[in-house]
Amino acid sequence: MELEGTILRGRDFEPIDGRVVLEDGEIGAVEETSTDSDNIVLPAFVNAHTHIGDSIAKEAGGGLSLDELVAPPDGLKHRLLREATREELIGAMARSLQFMEQAGTGAFIEFREGGIEGVETIETALDGQDIESVILGRETVEAMEAADGFGASGARDGEFGAERTATANAGKLFGIHAGERDSADVNPALDLDPDFLVHMVHLEDLHYGRLDDEETPVVLCPRSNLVTGVGTAPARELLDRTTVALGTDNVMLNSPSMFREMAFAAKLYDVSAREVLRMATVAGADIANLNGGVIEPGRDGRLLVLDGESDNLAGAEDIVRAVVRRAGVADVTDVVLGGS
Structure with missing residues (x-):
């Protein structure tokens, strides 16, 4: 399974364009690459x-x-x-x-x-x-x-x-x-x-x-x-x-x-x-002592996907700030709890 968009990677939630590759419920790779997706992918x-x-x-x-x-x-x-x-x-x-x-x-x-x-x-x-x-x-x-x-x-x-x-x-x-x-x-x-x-x-x-x-x-x-x-x-x-x-x-x-x-x-x-x-x-x-909470290889594939082009989030200049202060349940497009 792959999730594309703006990935909030690591403990500093660095926004990168790319994909998260999930294998057997675990994050196998975080790849920086161009993507057409407007989604925002962050840890659940x-x-x-x-x-x-x-x-x-x-x-x-x-x-x-x-x-x-x-x-x-x-x-x-x-x-x-x-x-x-x-x-x-x-x-x-x-x-x-x-x-x-x-x-x-x-x-x-x-x-x-x-x-x-x-x-x-x-x-x-x-x-x-x-x-x-x-x-x-x-x-x-x-x-x-x-x-x-x-x-x-x-x-x-x-x-x-x-x-x-x-x-x-x-x-x-x-x-x-x-x-x-x-x-x-x-x-x-x-x-x-x-x-x-x-x-x-x-x-x-x-x-x-x-x-x-x-x-x-x-x-x-x-x-x-x-x-x-x-x-x-x-x-x-x-x-x-x-x-x-x-x-x-x-x-x-x-x-x-x-x-x-x-x-x-x-x-x-x-x-x-x-x-x-x-x-x-x-x-x-x-x-x-859980293995989730961050997007890094080897971590559990428990992820949250937001619609970055929702009426609420579209045009946000600071994605992390928008996720924290502005995003809500209506912006959720997927919740992946295990990578399946």
Whole structure:
């Protein structure tokens, strides 16, 4: 299989006229050559933080505080999750996952509530879909063992030392929310030596010092943070210190569209369009140890094709900037998740 057009090649997304050659689901070659195609070919997105189970409660809880919305065990989302039937949860999640594929997401990292049953529920919703999942179980070590790792709610909710040890012994991924409401739980989260941190809105000088030394990756969720009123993460300072990825967070609060997340981040943060596109693709892949997120030989053939001559994108002078700040689902002509 070959895809032609303007290829956003490598980690710097260098626009070249050419083609991507896919062989058995892998990028076999990236060739610079003349082409008549107006398509734009880029890596499929990696949504680095989701709560897909919340698909059952879209736009619920307007006006509630963060704790009222999501704090375990009695925040609104947890009550709605308990009240929903398994069939309702599976159906709602499947539709969100289908939308994510259509909107160019090739992989996602999910914090999955509900223990082992919660992990099994989203696995059922994923059946027959091509999107790649990294599911982090919550609440119990058994959920971690049934999943791809453990996703901790935050150090204010528990110590998580035993869960961290068990996850490390299993060779799996450990992520934790930190610095969302305030800075009090950042040091305890860092003390767990996590594979990545989520949110990191409220930081102090000592936290920057630790990030300078430890370089723990961070996932930012700018739309979610604004909806819940917790503030704006210091994206520039974080990017200067470590790997930073992008996630859409709770489906109850925001659509799981990486187009919307990128455009919002580009206009909110003091970062370049290339940095935002890197946050939405290869940075998430690096955190999750995935082989996608970038167009290079040997990488997984998970690609997104946009119509560069759509009414929305035609005439763009800076293609990367247009992809990040302007492109949307209507510009998608193909999502290739495996090269077939």
